[in-house]
Amino acid sequence: MSEEIFKSRPTAALIGLGLIGGSMALAWKKHNIVQHCIGVDENPDHAKQALELNLVDEILPLEEAINKADIILLAVPVQVVAALLPIILAQVKNQIVLDVGSTKANISHIASLQENRGRFVATHPMWGTEHTGPAAATVYAFTDKAVVLCNTGSSDKDALLWTRAMYQTIGMHILEMESKAHDLHAAYVSHISHITSFALANTVLEKEREESTIFEMSSGGFESTVRLAKSNPSMWLPIFMQNRENVLDVLNEHITQLKKFKSCLEKENAEYLQELMVSANRIREII
Amino acid sequence: MSEEIFKSRPTAALIGLGLIGGSMALAWKKHNIVQHCIGVDENPDHAKQALELNLVDEILPLEEAINKADIILLAVPVQVVAALLPIILAQVKNQIVLDVGSTKANISHIASLQENRGRFVATHPMWGTEHTGPAAATVYAFTDKAVVLCNTGSSDKDALLWTRAMYQTIGMHILEMESKAHDLHAAYVSHISHITSFALANTVLEKEREESTIFEMSSGGFESTVRLAKSNPSMWLPIFMQNRENVLDVLNEHITQLKKFKSCLEKENAEYLQELMVSANRIREII
Numbered sequence: 001m002s003e004e005i006f007k008s009r010p011t012a013a014l015i016g017l018g019l020i021g022g023s024m025a026l027a028w029k030k031h032n033i034v035q036h037c038i039g040v041d042e043n044p045d046h047a048k049q050a051l052e053l054n055l056v057d058e059i060l061p062l063e064e065a066i067n068k069a070d071i072i073l074l075a076v077p078v079q080v081v082a083a084l085l086p087i088i089l090a091q092v093k094n095q096i097v098l099d100v101g102s103t104k105a106n107i108s109h110i111a112s113l114q115e116n117r118g119r120f121v122a123t124h125p126m127w128g129t130e131h132t133g134p135a136a137a138t139v140y141a142f143t144d145k146a147v148v149l150c151n152t153g154s155s156d157k158d159a160l161l162w163t164r165a166m167y168q169t170i171g172m173h174i175l176e177m178e179s180k181a182h183d184l185h186a187a188y189v190s191h192i193s194h195i196t197s198f199a200l201a202n203t204v205l206e207k208e209r210e211e212s213t214i215f216e217m218s219s220g221g222f223e224s225t226v227r228l229a230k231s232n233p234s235m236w237l238p239i240f241m242q243n244r245e246n247v248l249d250v251l252n253e254h255i256t257q258l259k260k261f262k263s264c265l266e267k268e269n270a271e272y273l274q275e276l277m278v279s280a281n282r283i284r285e286i287i
Numbered sequence: 288m289s290e291e292i293f294k295s296r297p298t299a300a301l302i303g304l305g306l307i308g309g310s311m312a313l314a315w316k317k318h319n320i321v322q323h324c325i326g327v328d329e330n331p332d333h334a335k336q337a338l339e340l341n342l343v344d345e346i347l348p349l350e351e352a353i354n355k356a357d358i359i360l361l362a363v364p365v366q367v368v369a370a371l372l373p374i375i376l377a378q379v380k381n382q383i384v385l386d387v388g389s390t391k392a393n394i395s396h397i398a399s400l401q402e403n404r405g406r407f408v409a410t411h412p413m414w415g416t417e418h419t420g421p422a423a424a425t426v427y428a429f430t431d432k433a434v435v436l437c438n439t440g441s442s443d444k445d446a447l448l449w450t451r452a453m454y455q456t457i458g459m460h461i462l463e464m465e466s467k468a469h470d471l472h473a474a475y476v477s478h479i480s481h482i483t484s485f486a487l488a489n490t491v492l493e494k495e496r497e498e499s500t501i502f503e504m505s506s507g508g509f510e511s512t513v514r515l516a517k518s519n520p521s522m523w524l525p526i527f528m529q530n531r532e533n534v535l536d537v538l539n540e541h542i543t544q545l546k547k548f549k550s551c552l553e554k555e556n557a558e559y560l561q562e563l564m565v566s567a568n569r570i571r572e573i574i
Contacts, residue, residue: 126504146503175503188495189504193512196483199544201567207540208475211573216433216462217413217476218574221515225480228508230571233564237557244552251549253494255542257486262538265531270524277520280488284517286498287505 005165010035013069015062015084017041017050019129020100021075022137025055027170030139038065050134066091071162074099079238082110089116096159098123102186103242104150104179111154118156121163122179124148124186125172130230143171150179187246192254194228194236195247201229292452297322300356302349302371304328304337306416307387308362309424312342314457317426325352337421353378358449361386366525369397376403383446385410389473390529391437391466398441405443408450409466411435411473412459417517430458437466474533479541481515481523482534488516 012034014021018041028034039056041047047059066072066088074081074088078101085107088097098121101107111120125147129136147167152160167174177185204226208214214222240247257276264273299321301308308326315321326343328334334346353359353375361368361375365388372394375384385408388394398407412434416423434454439447454461464472491513495501501509527534544563551560 128508148504173503175500185495185497185500185504188491189501189509192487192490193508195548196487196545197508197512198564198567199541199548200479200483201570202544202547202563203479203537203541204475205566205569205573206544207537208472210472213462213472214476214573216460217435217472221415221480221484222476223574224511224514225484226570226574227511229567231508231564233561233568236564237561240552240560241555241557244555248549248552250490250494251545251552254486254490255545255549257489257493258483258538258542258545260489261482261486262535262542265527265535265538268528268531270528273527274520274524276489277485277518277523279492280485280516281520282492283488283513286492286501287510287513 005162006033006169008070011038011069012036012071012073013038013040013060013065014056014073014075015040015065016073016075016080017046017055017134018075019132019136020125020127020141021073022050022053022055022134023127023139023141024073024075024100024125025050026137026139027142028166031169033166033169034071038069040065046134053134053137055134055137063091066095070095072097074101077101077235077238078103078107078242081107082242085110085120086114089114089120092116092119095119096121096162098159098163100125102128102190102239104148104182104186106242108151108154108179112151117154119159121152121155121159122150123163123167124150124182125167126190128231130227132232132235140171142167145172146175147172148175148177148182150177150182152176183243184246187243187250191239191243191247192250194231195240195251196254197226197228198231201226292449293320293456295357298325298356299323299358299360300325300327300347300352301343302327302352302359302361303363303367304333304342304421305362306419306423307412307414307428308360309337309340309342309421310414310426310428311360311362311387311412312337313424313426314429315453318456320453320456321358325356327352333421340421340424342421342424350378353382357382359384361388364388364522364525365390365394365529368394369529372397372407373401376401376407379403379406382406383408383449385446385450387412389415389477389526391435391469391473393529395438395441395466399438404441406446408439408442408446409437410450410454411437411469412454413477415518417514419519419522427458429454432459433462434459435462435464435469437464437469439463470530471533474530474537478526478530478534479537481518482527482538483541484513484515485518488513 037056324343
């Protein structure tokens, strides 16, 4: 069944050749999902690098790539997905269009306004690193990770079948939910972590003047909590803006929680501080 | 030189057989630093496990262990170090006593009140995980990590020589600073990360009711930022309490930084939000 699906979709256009687009290209080739990969990237250095790294077989302008491809993957920042999706859906006939953006409500709303909505599948593979660009791409990025498919009721059956088969073939387990639920959950399990990490980096950079000491001493927990602060602002700005209400809710709760720790320290309330940590330990049961 | 030092110090007493004490025992044996390891632990399960795992050669009561050992390592929570150090220093003659606690000002102060202060070396190997107990010990835990030695001017020359040679032999690079400077830096590069991680876990546990969704979707950055929330409250409570003024300073700054993100989101101030993230990216240059 999967094989038949993949035989009939031999050419893919990857719009955006960064960490996610590049890793997807590698996974698709590895699993013989596509025969031919066309790359599209407005950054000529990234396009050149993607060719050199064999992520894609050729580089074409957007228009040509869309015409030539059976599958069109949007792996660009979420505000670019929002801008390109109507243009692309207006041009496709039987092709399948999917995105891999970190917010889904805004994109699903824009898709819902298009005549060709059925050709689109809204997806979010739950993987990323703080690195960017084609050189950061890795073939097993998505293996054993989750992918969220949103508003699947609005996608055509064949588009959905292909997308499900593709994600299963590259080793992902599929979750389905409405895009609004996705954005709420993403605020908790991904977006807030990035905000706290950015803020933690600024905290340390603001107050700790002895940079060599940070470097020397940071072998502890600091490196893992601050790692996400290296993430690309151009990618995260539109995510935070598109999901600002959910992110604000979670951020307010996080500040409230931090203030509880602050109050314990101020009042030397060891008992409540212990309680707060024991409560946090419950995260062991979940992840 | 080192060999001579280690030949003349064949027996060690490890007070505390958890993650750090256990890993130190493994490293010492691996590098032939000690011939015989005596274990002391008030938790009989840990003592038994440490014997079974060959972390130590025998288990003895504290008093006996102190009398028999040339080297005494305190690898217990910092409030226990504070309680045991005067008792141990009152008993030792030529033995070397060292601790590996995460706060140093309080311990150094207590040490300074003892007649035998010179036999003590205050150290902090900058390594740890969220796991606890003898079973979590690993032989290469300290390799290529930093260790901070504090107030070395107050330690006897031979005690310092042995301690430096020991840490170099197990692959650590040595930093030296006054204990107050250590505690300030540790608040930045370690303690605040633990507070944010505990608070983040509580944020998510408080608001996100769909626990299975956390689990399924958490393959992103969440896992690394929340990992430290699994840490042992009994170890961290006394650290936070002993270093509360520094931790409060850093925590206040962190809340201020988070409020900047909050304000950007509330006012949809994309430009400033971008600026905050670009500023945080400078952490790339340091770690």
